Amino acid sequence: MDRRTFLKLGGAGAALLGTRATVLAEEAQQQGLSPADLRWSKAPCRFCGTGCGVEVGVRDGRVMAVRGDEKSPVNRGLLCVKGYHLPALLYGGDRLTHPQVRGADGVLKRISWDEAIGLIADRFRAVLKEHGPEAVGMYGSGQWAVFDGYAALKWFKGGLRSNNLEGNARVCMASAVTGFLSQFQSDEPMGCYEDFEKGDDFVLWGNNMAEMHPVLFSRILEHKRTDPDVRIVDIGTRRTPTTDYADLYVEIRPGTDLALANGILHLLLAENRFDLAFLSENAVYKRGIENLEEIGYGCYGAQAERYTFEDKLRDASLDEMRAFLADYTPAQVSAISGVPEAQIRALATLYGDRNRGTVSLWCMGVNQHVRGTWMNNLITDLHLVTGKISRPGANPLSLTGQPSACGTVREVGTLCNRLPADMVVTNPEHRAKAEKIWGLPAGTIPAEPGYHTLDLFRALERGDVKALWIQTTNPWVSLPNLHRYPRKPGDGRFVVVSDIYPTPTTDVADVILPAAAWVEREGCFGNTERRTQHWDKAVEPPGEAREDAWQTIQVAKRMGMGHLFPWPEDDWHRPMFEEYRQFTLGNGHDLASYDQLRATRGLQWPVVDGKETRYRYAAGFDPYVKKERGVEFYKAHGYGDRAAVILRPYQPPAEVPDEEYPMWLCTGRVLEHWHTGSMTRRIRQLHQAVPEAYVEVNRADAVALGLNPGDRVRVVSRRGKVELPIQVDGRGRPPRGSVFIPFFDESRLANLLTLDAMDSISKEPDYKKCAVRLERV
Amino acid sequence: MRGAPRAGLIWSAAEYRRTPDLALVVLLLFLVCACDRAEPPPGPSPAVARAERRLYDGAPPVIPHARIGPPCISCHNQHGMEVAGLGYAPPSPHEVTAGLSAISRCEQCHVFRTTSAVFDDNGFVGLRQDLRRGGRLYDGAPPVMPHPAFMHENCRACHTGPAARAEVVCDHPERVRCPQCHVQQTTAGAFERR
Numbered sequence: 001m002d003r004r005t006f007l008k009l010g011g012a013g014a015a016l017l018g019t020r021a022t023v024l025a026e027e028a029q030q031q032g033l034s035p036a037d038l039r040w041s042k043a044p045c046r047f048c049g050t051g052c053g054v055e056v057g058v059r060d061g062r063v064m065a066v067r068g069d070e071k072s073p074v075n076r077g078l079l080c081v082k083g084y085h086l087p088a089l090l091y092g093g094d095r096l097t098h099p100q101v102r103g104a105d106g107v108l109k110r111i112s113w114d115e116a117i118g119l120i121a122d123r124f125r126a127v128l129k130e131h132g133p134e135a136v137g138m139y140g141s142g143q144w145a146v147f148d149g150y151a152a153l154k155w156f157k158g159g160l161r162s163n164n165l166e167g168n169a170r171v172c173m174a175s176a177v178t179g180f181l182s183q184f185q186s187d188e189p190m191g192c193y194e195d196f197e198k199g200d201d202f203v204l205w206g207n208n209m210a211e212m213h214p215v216l217f218s219r220i221l222e223h224k225r226t227d228p229d230v231r232i233v234d235i236g237t238r239r240t241p242t243t244d245y246a247d248l249y250v251e252i253r254p255g256t257d258l259a260l261a262n263g264i265l266h267l268l269l270a271e272n273r274f275d276l277a278f279l280s281e282n283a284v285y286k287r288g289i290e291n292l293e294e295i296g297y298g299c300y301g302a303q304a305e306r307y308t309f310e311d312k313l314r315d316a317s318l319d320e321m322r323a324f325l326a327d328y329t330p331a332q333v334s335a336i337s338g339v340p341e342a343q344i345r346a347l348a349t350l351y352g353d354r355n356r357g358t359v360s361l362w363c364m365g366v367n368q369h370v371r372g373t374w375m376n377n378l379i380t381d382l383h384l385v386t387g388k389i390s391r392p393g394a395n396p397l398s399l400t401g402q403p404s405a406c407g408t409v410r411e412v413g414t415l416c417n418r419l420p421a422d423m424v425v426t427n428p429e430h431r432a433k434a435e436k437i438w439g440l441p442a443g444t445i446p447a448e449p450g451y452h453t454l455d456l457f458r459a460l461e462r463g464d465v466k467a468l469w470i471q472t473t474n475p476w477v478s479l480p481n482l483h484r485y486p487r488k489p490g491d492g493r494f495v496v497v498s499d500i501y502p503t504p505t506t507d508v509a510d511v512i513l514p515a516a517a518w519v520e521r522e523g524c525f526g527n528t529e530r531r532t533q534h535w536d537k538a539v540e541p542p543g544e545a546r547e548d549a550w551q552t553i554q555v556a557k558r559m560g561m562g563h564l565f566p567w568p569e570d571d572w573h574r575p576m577f578e579e580y581r582q583f584t585l586g587n588g589h590d591l592a593s594y595d596q597l598r599a600t601r602g603l604q605w606p607v608v609d610g611k612e613t614r615y616r617y618a619a620g621f622d623p624y625v626k627k628e629r630g631v632e633f634y635k636a637h638g639y640g641d642r643a644a645v646i647l648r649p650y651q652p653p654a655e656v657p658d659e660e661y662p663m664w665l666c667t668g669r670v671l672e673h674w675h676t677g678s679m680t681r682r683i684r685q686l687h688q689a690v691p692e693a694y695v696e697v698n699r700a701d702a703v704a705l706g707l708n709p710g711d712r713v714r715v716v717s718r719r720g721k722v723e724l725p726i727q728v729d730g731r732g733r734p735p736r737g738s739v740f741i742p743f744f745d746e747s748r749l750a751n752l753l754t755l756d757a758m759d760s761i762s763k764e765p766d767y768k769k770c771a772v773r774l775e776r777v
Numbered sequence: 778m779r780g781a782p783r784a785g786l787i788w789s790a791a792e793y794r795r796t797p798d799l800a801l802v803v804l805l806l807f808l809v810c811a812c813d814r815a816e817p818p819p820g821p822s823p824a825v826a827r828a829e830r831r832l833y834d835g836a837p838p839v840i841p842h843a844r845i846g847p848p849c850i851s852c853h854n855q856h857g858m859e860v861a862g863l864g865y866a867p868p869s870p871h872e873v874t875a876g877l878s879a880i881s882r883c884e885q886c887h888v889f890r891t892t893s894a895v896f897d898d899n900g901f902v903g904l905r906q907d908l909r910r911g912g913r914l915y916d917g918a919p920p921v922m923p924h925p926a927f928m929h930e931n932c933r934a935c936h937t938g939p940a941a942r943a944e945v946v947c948d949h950p951e952r953v954r955c956p957q958c959h960v961q962q963t964t965a966g967a968f969e970r971r
Contacts, residue, residue: 034907034923035835036965057904065833065904070927077927078879081886084836093898214885222879241884245877672888681896685832685839688895689888731884 038064042071042601043535044525045083046143046518047674049400050074050213051527052083053601056519058538063087063519072601074193074531080214082674085683089517090539092501092682096514097543102489108512113544113554116511120469121558123494124160127467133162133446137456137465140548141472142169142402142409145523146532147573148471148548149408150580151565153420155552158438159561163416163425163450164465167409168473169402170453171480174762175367176398177410179376182286182313182761183384183644186422186588186635187410190616191359191395192529192604197223198393199359201350203233205257205379206365206768208240211671211731213363213399221245233350235260236365237666237768238696238734248346251735254664254769255653256337258371261378262650263333264348266325268385273352278387282631284639285316287324287647297370297654297757298454299481304756305462306455311373311761316647324647336650351382357393358383363401364668368768373761374648384645390618390631400528402675407526411589412580416450420583422635425449437582438564452763454479454756460493461485469496471548472515476504477676477746480765481719481756498548503678504746513551516541522573523547524597530616532591533602549576588616588624588635653769654757657737661717661771663701664738667750668768670731677744693745694727697774698736702728705774714775715739720752723777739772823942824906833903835925837886849883855931857938867940872930880928908944911959919958926961 038057045052053072057065066086070077099116100108111119127135140152144167156165169177180187196202196219209217224230224245234246237254252260268274288311289295298307316324330341351358360383366375380389380396388394400406413420423430431445438444451459457479459465479485487495487508497509500517520541526532541547553565553572567575577594584591584605592600592607603612608623615621617631625632633643657663672690673680680686695715697707707713709728714721724741734740743750755770821829830838842863852858852866855873860866871880880886911920929935932955936947952958 033904034909035904035925036962038904062902064902065835067835067925068927079886081837081884081888084886085832087903088832088899088901091899091901093900210882210885214882218879218882218885221877221881225874225877225879228876241882245881671885682899683832683901684895684899685836685888685890688890688892689839691892691894691896 033059033064035065035067039538040067041519041536041538042069043519043538044403044527044533044602045079046086046089046403046679047082048213049142049402049405049528050215051403051525051529051531051533051602052079052215053533054079054083054086056087056538061539063090063539069601074527074529074602075215078215078218081672081689082680082686083215085680085685086518088683089679090520090542092679094502094682095542095545096500096502096506096512097545098514099544100512102510104490106489113546116513117551117554117558120496120511120555124467124555125559127494128160131466133160134164134450135464135466136160136162137164137451137460137468138166139453139456139468139470139473139475140165140167140409140414142167142172142400142405143472144404144408144414144548145521145525146404146408146412146580147523147576148552149404149412149414150420150576151549151552151556152471153412153414154438154564155556155561157419157425157434157445158440159556159559159564161444161446163446163448164456165414165450166416166453166456167405167414168453168475168478169405169409170415170763171368171478171765171767172364172401173367173398173405173410174415174764175369175372175376175759176362176400178373178759178762179380179398181422182311182373182646183377183380184617184633184636185638188406188530188616189395189397189528190390190618191397192614193219194614195357195359195393195395195397196220198357199223200227200229200356200393201231201233201353201358203235203347203350203358203360204242204246205235205360205362205375206237207361207363207399208236208242208668208732209361209363209399210242210245211240212401212669214671216399217242217245231350233347237664238732238738238740240732241671248343250339250343250347253336253338254666254738255369255371256339256650257366257369257375258378258648259328259333259336259650260339260344260347261375261382262325262328262648263330263337263339263344264351264382265378265385266328266333267330267345267348268352268382269322269325271348271352273348274385275354275387278630279318279385279645282633282642283384283645284642285318285321285647286313286644287316287320288313290649292651295651295760298760298763299654299755299757305458307452307758307763309760313644313646321645321647324649328650351386351388354386357391358386358388359393360396361399363399365768367398367762367764368766369764370654370757370759370766370769371648371651372759372764372766377646377648380643381645384643389643390615392615395615398528403527404525406528406530407524407532411526411584416452416456419445420580421587421589423583434583437579454758454763454765457485460495461487463492466492467494467496469498470505470509471498471551474499474503474505474676474678476508477749477751478743479756480751480754480767482749482751483720484756498551499678500545501678501682503676514541514543514545515551516545516547520545521547524577527602530604530613531602532597532605534594534597536598654766655718655755655770657771661773662737663772663774664734665715665717665753665770665772666734666738666740666768667743667754668740670742670744673742673744675744676746681744690742690744693724693742693748693750694730695724695774696730696732696734696740697726697728698734698738699728700736701739701774702726705776707774707776712777714777715741715753715772716775717753717755717770717772719755722748722750722752724748739774743767824944827942828905831903832901834906835904840887840889844889849887857934857940865939867938868931868934870929870931870934922959922961926956
């Protein structure tokens, strides 16, 4: 058929349908609105740490659409499926809209804000009086806006005089924090998203970027389109959608990434690929405690109640490094990791090639790791020894899981040992600076760190912590080894939960507070690349829901701590942000002003004279660097303004498969669901895409067990069991002897199986490695 | 251009799946056309089906068919194509490039529907498609684009071919460079001399 005939026929068809088309068009016109009929404002996406910019379309007080913000330097208009479905997260039918208290009969009853605030203030006051500041706790979130984290920090450390303040970034990003702190004495990456266009080789360490940071992965793919020489290396324990785009897939045995990284270092040194000039100018060598007996895993014996191991770094040297690396020959490393020697050599060639920019990327695979800090150190070592750091297209860049894990938990410092802008409670000068900015008497802030997250919940279970306030997080789905926390309300403890939907965590709460979400309030998030992004309130929250910071401030005021929050009730965001900003100015952590943040698509700190910094520590980019050329690690005063190359050995995971439990279990996320699914499961399109958790099983293992795809199977670990349908050759394809379960499903809890072993330094739990067996149902 | 004779008459992939024989269908449809007795087949109207597949106008549609083997763009290519047993696969409205690009991973935005159950109700009311025509200077002048062109660079995907909705079908697809006459509006304001 020629085109003329086609056109004629098309026309005939259209004419035929003319009448009906007119009716439809009229119908649609009655309902239809053009984008121009909405009021649009900017906001960062509510979900992951990428920090995509969206424009939020509002009409008649309701969000009706979002679109990718073409002006955002992060995503340039593109979003992922979670981002496009953002607005429905506000409108789930079971939104929490009123404060509730659980009666003695276990039934929730509605109370007023005044009653709720009074009740919480009374209980916290009573616990404080009777048991001291070690018996109260607060567990916040990397999804907290900066204001929420700052209010909590000031109330806890400056008001209650307790350091039992944690954020769920502890179970998500803490190993990256301790990694950067141990090597640069300052948290957060030196690189930025521009590395995705400037780099040549992208090495993904245990990172399913295509699903977890899809828009950033898009930037790499786009770069690869324009420059076919760009290579992606996927180092992982299972094949994922990311593997489909990799030029090289390196499959490692769980936990052996430490051996692999040392193997690459061994070859780089043996083949004279170390950049010795760079090292002698910019680096020192350090070595920590390596005695396995002393370190442990935080989950056995006395460590299972309280885990307080502290690493101590001592001086080392290049010669010591040479001796240390001697054991990590390709043959040895191959025997430990299962990686063919040729692949180890290929990786060494890639990192050692001076003509190519290398970007290392990692997220939960490296961070949720019993030696996560060590692994962070080794990846950064690869960049330090080759001089591939702090320049465009050559950086170690840790990806963040939550929208403000960086901006709130890491930068504001809502962790048991931290204060804002890299400061710690154990340093008297840091405490004095905080007390001065807050106008509090010297000695107000306690010097002893509080409980880290797992110890906080263990202490709650023991009864040592008696009052706990949880905001914007769902620990009764997300904590490992959930059997340890079989909470029943009425156990003498007092648990307050602020959230937007009912969850397994609100199910065990004594008081439930309705929170305002995302654009129902004003906020700031800080993303992976040090970009602080502000958004204005766009719609009213439902019912009586209020933002977390407001809730905290009201309770503080009721407890007589109003002096901490001396700002007008209707205009406190700006003065609070400007007070917080004082912590950051002049020390390389400078945040942009509130007004500048409102006017821009976010800025990357340090922001000096209104200008952002893309590459930290780099001459020509970072205003703090006084050198003409090269780099200056100016935050590392303890190392003479140099970075530390830290020697870290391979040690095995806390639990490995044996005869009784012969398979590895890894847990994680899927593209469609945000963490514990409390928001995304209430969005029809996302729920219907992945309605329930499943267990990915290798085809050969399924055949050996006589199972077909979709059959249900019981996954059993030493701690618990869960029944799930099996998935074979799905989006993730584990090797033989290895299974994977996504953790979003509250009715099929992966965390009933996981082990609460943790990193020795960051105290971040390892959700990625434990032993299980499969049983036919 | 296989499949073109059924322009506007195949309502959905599901509908087409029920039709066993391609040649017979084409013949029947011609007969139906000849007799001028065309009735829309049962099932949701295109407007309803379209709205049902997306959260709001501008959100990426969910995938209305089951998972099938080949990569999405082997059927949803720049021109669209007939797929035996499934019907017409409309072209991708996005700029399709040879090899990789930022939008290579279709599953990043388009997800399958594996169940019809919902976790809980959701009261979100999304922006509906606006079928008002783009404004024009005078009758006969080319209308401006009434929607953003970002991520919709391939105008032919929605405005021509068997999957084009009758309301928006273009009667001059041979003039391939659409932006030559139809421009995007990036501001609602008028020029003012300062």
